[in-house]
Amino acid sequence: MDRERYEDMGFAKLDMTREERTGFPEVVFCSGKTTEHLTEIFKKLYEEKGQVFGTRACEEQYKALSDALPDIPLSYDPVSGILKSERPGSSTQEKTGNIAVCTAGTADIKVAEEAAQTAEFFGNNVTRFYDIGVAGIHRITDNIEKIRKANVIIAVAGMEGALPSVLGGLVRVPVIAVPTSVGYGASFEGITALLSMINSCANGISVVNIDNGYGAGYIASQINSLAVNGNNYQP
Amino acid sequence: MDRERYEDMGFAKLDMTREERTGFPEVVFCSGKTTEHLTEIFKKLYEEKGQVFGTRACEEQYKALSDALPDIPLSYDPVSGILKSERPGSSTQEKTGNIAVCTAGTADIKVAEEAAQTAEFFGNNVTRFYDIGVAGIHRITDNIEKIRKANVIIAVAGMEGALPSVLGGLVRVPVIAVPTSVGYGASFEGITALLSMINSCANGISVVNIDNGYGAGYIASQINSLAVNGNNYQP
Amino acid sequence: MDRERYEDMGFAKLDMTREERTGFPEVVFCSGKTTEHLTEIFKKLYEEKGQVFGTRACEEQYKALSDALPDIPLSYDPVSGILKSERPGSSTQEKTGNIAVCTAGTADIKVAEEAAQTAEFFGNNVTRFYDIGVAGIHRITDNIEKIRKANVIIAVAGMEGALPSVLGGLVRVPVIAVPTSVGYGASFEGITALLSMINSCANGISVVNIDNGYGAGYIASQINSLAVNGNNYQP
Amino acid sequence: MDRERYEDMGFAKLDMTREERTGFPEVVFCSGKTTEHLTEIFKKLYEEKGQVFGTRACEEQYKALSDALPDIPLSYDPVSGILKSERPGSSTQEKTGNIAVCTAGTADIKVAEEAAQTAEFFGNNVTRFYDIGVAGIHRITDNIEKIRKANVIIAVAGMEGALPSVLGGLVRVPVIAVPTSVGYGASFEGITALLSMINSCANGISVVNIDNGYGAGYIASQINSLAVNGNNYQP
Amino acid sequence: MDRERYEDMGFAKLDMTREERTGFPEVVFCSGKTTEHLTEIFKKLYEEKGQVFGTRACEEQYKALSDALPDIPLSYDPVSGILKSERPGSSTQEKTGNIAVCTAGTADIKVAEEAAQTAEFFGNNVTRFYDIGVAGIHRITDNIEKIRKANVIIAVAGMEGALPSVLGGLVRVPVIAVPTSVGYGASFEGITALLSMINSCANGISVVNIDNGYGAGYIASQINSLAVNGNNYQP
């Protein structure tokens, strides 16, 4: 099976066999792309795959693409910045497993939704636990039994980023820690949260880039898939 | 079931139900502990559990504990710094699943062995791929089919830390990236590798602390366990 | 009343009316001082005040001063690094109020003892809660009612430094956070813990320098004194 | 007494028993919150508590909330960014103790007012000493006797942040140091002031985040309360 | 021969013998220059040399100069930001040698074009290889034989900046690495890519400033010239 085919568009080499090679379809990082480039990429992917999933899109890109591609049914979520065109019926399709997405505060929801919706697009069940930061530890203890049911946990936090450490000590499954740029002063746009998570005294914590909800959703999908289906790789 | 019992030793509160709560036994971080404290901890754990597993131990600690605890059969590996007493027969016990541990260079093996032996202690099969750094990409392509058989990959690299990015693009399973302090000058004792891995352009990469082989081995064990057994949590 | 008298020793201007001005006696920071200078300072203070209290002293300084000043009864604690000569009976003197000193791990005890013994030297009751880090949150919840009885809390932690945030959400009184250099890799000798504490999402947290147990003990003594006696300043 | 009740609003878990648990009512951090969320939070808190206190609000939020909640009497201070609705008569209610709020320069007043007004909302007397930076030391010496009457001092400074060190050497009570982002070039938006304060050679200095006037006002309120009332905690 | 003549314009000392001294004509860095200054510089250079080449120009500068200098035929490329007036026929003039310009992603093209067009202006053949990042290694292996034909390679990458390391291991000629500010979070506006490239485990990699396409184009032109013509310096 050819797993290394790409579409050479000049300005980009579009990965057309991503799903065959890695198990998950190509996702478009919209931020910083020109409308022209984005339009070509959405068009190409929609034609070949019948769906497109873009992250970090802004309102303007949504409007421009809606105008440029009137035949493609696009939807846009301003909270997560996700701009997508799903296959008909995909939202009602049964999802598998269980991924818990937790946030320390309300301001972290933006990043958490990028993670959650990415995981849902990849076919996973997601349970959300928002605003359960460590300064009110009873909000964690109240919810911990529900969190423990997940196969993998995404913990999203800014400021001092302590949520993954507390969660890590209470569960058996991996915790994907997502530092966010929420905070001010010496939070340094998320660096403090990142460093804090990298130095967690709890076991089972690994970390992705600041505000990288998509990355956490991807890894959680890989782990949830392994937990549900095992490793189904075939050479 | 009581999952939150600890032994209060004054200077430490030893977690006696770690395995019941998290699925993995307590591990001792030896570095910086006094011989006296280490002796008490090893003694207590050996009495209760019949085994002890310590990381970041030095030659001197090994000798001191061997003298102080003549009845406990200790073994020490100077490469990984692991000091342990395993249950009789545990090394011949069948292990499960498959974790690939890869390094970019020879100097990264120290950290890789901490990861590999931790995973083996936790009952996992480990396959080693050492010295396959990206400056000689054919060393990766030669081995990639064997690496793809693993349920999870640990990628250990210092200097510019590019190994996880290349591996991440070639596999379906999560890659746990471990930056090492290998390098000089602007490698800043591993910071450059850490930043590089956090910013990986590949999907499926999450990162642990610099030189944290143990942490990577732990997470890989969690994921391998999910892939083999699914989530066996019971409230 | 003269509150600004100092002894000009050439290499130092010794503050002889510190207690009259600030409420607490002069304390000697021993680290980096030559034996000769340290001897002169201890001698001068002992003669004038009948007691001396030094922090960050090493074994060698203890021995050298014991030899040089045979008439001064010195005691040395290798854990905290405190080298002192107390007034007869001072250890049995009744102490006031209640300061809680907590640590995240065993390795933080060194710094915690500097804080605790400083506070005790200044006449305060101290209660110790060691090894109650957030990765085993039940160790906090088990002890929280006792911690709440204190007038002020010192929270000592390295690595990700999350302990003050969790404590801060559970108590009514100020938490003095002390980052420690405990950790490795991206803990950056305590910088990560410092940043984490400065960004705490909990209220009532203020922070001192890395490993600055003395500073925390001093501030806690000020607060405990205010809680017990109110502000007794007289112009 | 139930001290751990929260209102689960989906996007937020509002702490309804904050005052019972910590002695101080919930305060809303307005910055970054959407008008919709802010409106719901103000409405809920006003209904339950009869007052709301928000920090870091902008002119637009003030206008939007005034329109959305015509029945709640809101006031807004553009200097401190505080948006609040106080209980009738609260401003004429007698306040307790004495908190000194000092600034190094005129540009630091913004942060100082956040601290001062927070402390006043919590029922404390506040005395202001603005523009008394160390480059004109006579401005400090002229005012020091009045400053010494306070139970706790808040010292707000940007640039090299030296004010707390000078004050700390002149008083008996704790100094809460607040670095500000005032400055340019190598002031690094307040990092230099933060580091300077953390390294103060004076005793009794502890530090909060850059521009964190609210945090300093909170801690000062805790200390002033201890000085006036002692520790009135009851299990 | 006079190689050190400059035109003193008061606000600038224009290097009129740059080409005689260094082999390459003066290039104008437009960013930050006022329209007035830029106009004078373009006018002076065009009069003396019959051509002008400016980098980092914006749309507004292009328009302003077109208005102010109607007799000079200007062209502007919004992707690379290059604003120039070439000698008639220069674009059809035969170019020498071969410089490969490679990018990791689509967003790096902006910087790559600055490099490529600079090299073309200096008379070199350029071959472009865009979007061949290491997360899809087959995009490199597919093109490597063509890349190997170049006398020097420019490798442009943001995020973790791993492209130069992989290329460096596959070729015989120098690789000029250009970190870009493409990325987010811990990419720190290109610092991570810069550090990564400086620490490359491959041989033959040297690095220029973040986003410095011009600088890379200049050095590549020097090397290509040496490969084609040898060192033609004459005292």
Added chain:
Amino acid sequence: MDRERYEDMGFAKLDMTREERTGFPEVVFCSGKTTEHLTEIFKKLYEEKGQVFGTRACEEQYKALSDALPDIPLSYDPVSGILKSERPGSSTQEKTGNIAVCTAGTADIKVAEEAAQTAEFFGNNVTRFYDIGVAGIHRITDNIEKIRKANVIIAVAGMEGALPSVLGGLVRVPVIAVPTSVGYGASFEGITALLSMINSCANGISVVNIDNGYGAGYIASQINSLAVNGNNYQP
């Protein structure tokens, strides 16, 4: 021709066709390697190639290898740290081209010699210009005509690292800038020199890692070879 053969030694995969692939033989980075590993590597390379070239070796490694490999004629230079066994007659073999190696100060010679001797081992003529730092600019102007004869220049400097900028403005050929860890205080072990060189206002400057004399010698050899022989790559 097979250009991708490696010797799998377990702990290392030795590149046996490095010269066929890149034009230059494998070089051993000795620092941090155990005597045992180093011995095996030197033995293997000497057997296959008849020569070995190691960098960053210490006196102890030289002695240990001399003892372990009595049949291999080793020589060691304590200034550059180079440990090698050259083919008979290689030192008298004619070398090609011209590489200028310059240092700002005397303390930079260590790094410069690593560069110079690497280039000589690769068959290049090297001319040395030591201690010509910019604080005595006449030392540069006195030597500039000789420097200009080189095909490529290596500029080695610590502290503020200004040498490459001044040289870059005076020559036609590429300048490889090598920051060194020479300096103290805010030189940050070479970071200041590295940053300074990366930001050079002169054209034609590219930079390698701090103290990376070997890397500079390698790139200079590539460029000198292109200047003398052109690009002799054959697929």
Added chain:
Amino acid sequence: MDRERYEDMGFAKLDMTREERTGFPEVVFCSGKTTEHLTEIFKKLYEEKGQVFGTRACEEQYKALSDALPDIPLSYDPVSGILKSERPGSSTQEKTGNIAVCTAGTADIKVAEEAAQTAEFFGNNVTRFYDIGVAGIHRITDNIEKIRKANVIIAVAGMEGALPSVLGGLVRVPVIAVPTSVGYGASFEGITALLSMINSCANGISVVNIDNGYGAGYIASQINSLAVNGNNYQP
């Protein structure tokens, strides 16, 4: 003589005897001040002193103050950002001594003019040498004899900030180095230039904050005054 009088304006304590105490009149840092505050300060100073000198003013502040204070003759220089009202005849008054103000590039002129005009306001002769950066060293050697006539030199540079090092090696008098935020990428808004200057290998270099032209002008005025008049301090 009273040298410590200040005008307490509530929001500011205006230094009315600055000139008596330090030899130089109060200068107003306009940036960040509200129009209202700035108006009051300009009015007060003009009334008492007959002149006002403000730095870092923007066009809007100039217009607002011109409207608010129609009786005060204001002038504004958009390059330096200086907004002032000089005493009649002051510009034709004879100035003393000689201060050389040099810049590396054209973009540094903004900062240099702040320095030069400050020095001129304080009564000093200023000679300007602009765009003499080290990449074209002949621009320095051409002008050095004129520069040597000054009593003190201000050297303004961004990017790698090498100008002070070269000048420092050529003159007998102090060089005040002013790093500027000119540059991009790893110039880090002037940090690289600052570090470079702090590490200068030349003697006689001291450094002020990034873009701090005013500060350099002040110190140069102090030194020029000492050179012309000696120290005229009288208790």
Added chain:
Amino acid sequence: MDRERYEDMGFAKLDMTREERTGFPEVVFCSGKTTEHLTEIFKKLYEEKGQVFGTRACEEQYKALSDALPDIPLSYDPVSGILKSERPGSSTQEKTGNIAVCTAGTADIKVAEEAAQTAEFFGNNVTRFYDIGVAGIHRITDNIEKIRKANVIIAVAGMEGALPSVLGGLVRVPVIAVPTSVGYGASFEGITALLSMINSCANGISVVNIDNGYGAGYIASQINSLAVNGNNYQP
């Protein structure tokens, strides 16, 4: 007059006309130099000039040079690290002007003595004011009248480095600020003091490298010389 003669010793180009060019003789930075090199340099300078002055020398270098150069009368001061051979009678020669050298603490004396003795070697009167840090401001006010008599002030401080700011507000002459590596934790080996001084809110402060007593002594000598003799430069 030839002012640009140097002695080319191979490993160094010794500046033999430094005094003619800059007004001050060549000084040797001993740290890091081999005994062999140091011996040759001391010998050469002593022969030509009749005196040698070296900074940052250690005990071992003193002993080695005493052995190697028995005919040169050497003296060594372990506090300042100065190793010198003065001309007979030079210590009793009359010195000119007045330089005040101040330190914040006792631990800063090491650096202050390097500054003071350098200035004395260059023929200046020095007055010392040690241990007058800002936490005991009366130690400054007690001495300020004596400090004001100096033509230039050197202010040496570690930790938060606030001393120059307070002094700068009290005097008319330039303050050369010297940050020291005294401190721990977030003092970052002097970086905090350096940043603090660079951001001083006082006028007249310029800064040299961390621990650079020599540099401060040099600049102070330049300024003191200008104050006493004016600028005596002759082309």
